[in-house]
Amino acid sequence: MRTPVSAVVVNPAKVADLGLLRSTITDTLAAAGWAAPMWLETTVDDPGAGQAGAAVRDGAEVVLVCGGDGTVMSCVTALAGTGVAMAVLPAGTGNLLAANLGLTGDLATGIEVVLQGGRRLIDVGTAGDQSFAVMAGMGFDAHMLDATNDTAKKHLGWLAYLGGAVQHLRGRQMRLQITLDDRPSFHRRARSVIVGNVGRLQGGMRLLHDAQPDDGLLDIAILSPRTLWHWATLGWGLLLRKRSVARMEILTAARIDIRASRTQPRQLDGDLIAPGDRLLITVRPNALLLCVPQPATDPDLAHDAGAAARDAALREPVRA
Missing domain, CATH: 3.40.50.10330 (Probable inorganic polyphosphate/atp-NAD kinase; domain 1)
Known part of the structure; x- marks a missing residue:
C-alpha cells in the first residue's frame, strides 16, 4: 500500500x-x-x-x-x-x-x-504575484499592523494590535477611486478598505457577515470614520455583531481595483507588503x-x- x-x-x-x-x-x-x-x-x-x-x-x-x-x-x-x-x-x-x-x-x-x-x-485572492486566503487591505488596517511590534504580539497575542490601532485613529482619510468588476468607478473618502475572502477579524470580531471562502467572490468593507466618536460607534457595532454599521459600506466583486491619491500602506493576510497607491485584487475560485x-x-x-x-x-x- x-x-x-x-x-x-x-x-x-x-x-x-x-x-x-x-x-x-x-x-x-x-x-x-x-x-x-x-x-x-x-x-x-x-x-x-x-x-x-x-x-x-x-x-x-x-x-x-x-x-x-x-x-x-x-x-x-x-x-x-x-x-x-x-x-x-x-x-x-x-x-x-x-x-x-x-x-x-x-x-x-x-x-x-x-x-x-x-x-x-x-x-484565494491575488494581488500581483501574491495570493491570500483571508483578507487584504489598504490604509488604517495596514498602519495598525505596522505599528504593532513583535514583542507585544508575543506577550499579548491579538490584543497587541489594539495598541497599534490607537496610534492611528486620528489619521487622514484616503481619497479613493474604486472599480468593481466591469461596473462604473466610484469615489470615496475612507480610512481603510478591506477585501475579505472570509469575515472574521482578530479576537473573533466579525467584519464581513456574508463572506464565504468558496463562493467565487470577495467582500469589500469601506470604512470611513472621521472622528473618535465615529470609531467608537463603528467598533461598538462590530462588537454587537450588527450586519449594518455606520461608517462602513459592504460590497462584493470578483475583481477589485482600488486607486488612492497618494501612497498608502498595504497588507495581505496580516503581512505588510510594499506601500503603493493602488491595490488590484482578483479572485481565483476553488x-x-x-x-x-x-x-x-x-x-x-x-x-x-x-x-x-x-x-x-x-x-x-x-x-x-
Missing part, C-alpha cells in the same frame, strides 16, 4: 522547541503508516513560498504549514492551483485562516485532521485545497475536492 507523501514547512522563529515539533509530527504520521515528511524551514529571504513550491515539485500530496499568518500566506501563494492539500498548524499570533475555518490551534488535533482526510476547496475537520462544512466539497483541484491545476499554470 502506497503511503502519502507529505512535507512540513515551518517558521523556526515561531516555534519554541523545533526538535519536539519535528518528532511529534514525524511520530504521529509514522503511527498512521505515513513515511517521514520532507522538512523545510523558512528563512528571512524566503518565508515559505519557495519551500512549499519545492515540496510540490518533489511530489508532496499534503504540505503541513507551521507558522504565523505570513508563513501561511506565502504557502498559499505557492500551493494555489496545484491540487496539493495544505494543512495549517498555527504557531503565530494571528492565524486568521485557522480561526475563520474552525481549524484548531492544538498540534495533535491539527495532525489528526490531516490523517482523517477531510478536504475543502476554497477561493484554487486552494485545505485540510479541514471531517465532515467538512459542505460534504460535496469534502469528498470531491481533490479531483476538482487537480483538474483546475491542469487548466491553470502553477505560479512559483
Whole structure:
C-alpha cells in the first residue's frame, strides 16, 4: 500500500522547541503508516513560498504549514492551483485562516485532521504575484499592523494590535477611486478598505457577515470614520455583531481595483507588503485545497475536492 507523501514547512522563529515539533509530527504520521515528511524551514529571504513550491515539485500530496499568518500566506501563494492539500498548524499570533475555518490551534488535533482526510476547496485572492486566503487591505488596517511590534504580539497575542490601532485613529482619510468588476468607478473618502475572502477579524470580531471562502467572490468593507466618536460607534457595532454599521459600506466583486491619491500602506493576510497607491485584487475560485475537520462544512466539497483541484491545476499554470 502506497503511503502519502507529505512535507512540513515551518517558521523556526515561531516555534519554541523545533526538535519536539519535528518528532511529534514525524511520530504521529509514522503511527498512521505515513513515511517521514520532507522538512523545510523558512528563512528571512524566503518565508515559505519557495519551500512549499519545492515540496510540490518533489511530489508532496499534503504540505503541513507551521507558522504565523505570513508563513501561511506565502504557502498559499505557492500551493494555489496545484491540487496539493495544505494543512495549517498555527504557531503565530494571528492565524486568521485557522480561526475563520474552525481549524484548531492544538498540534495533535491539527495532525489528526490531516490523517482523517477531510478536504475543502476554497477561493484565494491575488494581488500581483501574491495570493491570500483571508483578507487584504489598504490604509488604517495596514498602519495598525505596522505599528504593532513583535514583542507585544508575543506577550499579548491579538490584543497587541489594539495598541497599534490607537496610534492611528486620528489619521487622514484616503481619497479613493474604486472599480468593481466591469461596473462604473466610484469615489470615496475612507480610512481603510478591506477585501475579505472570509469575515472574521482578530479576537473573533466579525467584519464581513456574508463572506464565504468558496463562493467565487470577495467582500469589500469601506470604512470611513472621521472622528473618535465615529470609531467608537463603528467598533461598538462590530462588537454587537450588527450586519449594518455606520461608517462602513459592504460590497462584493470578483475583481477589485482600488486607486488612492497618494501612497498608502498595504497588507495581505496580516503581512505588510510594499506601500503603493493602488491595490488590484482578483479572485481565483476553488484554487486552494485545505485540510479541514471531517465532515467538512459542505460534504460535496469534502469528498470531491481533490479531483476538482487537480483538474483546475491542469487548466491553470502553477505560479512559483
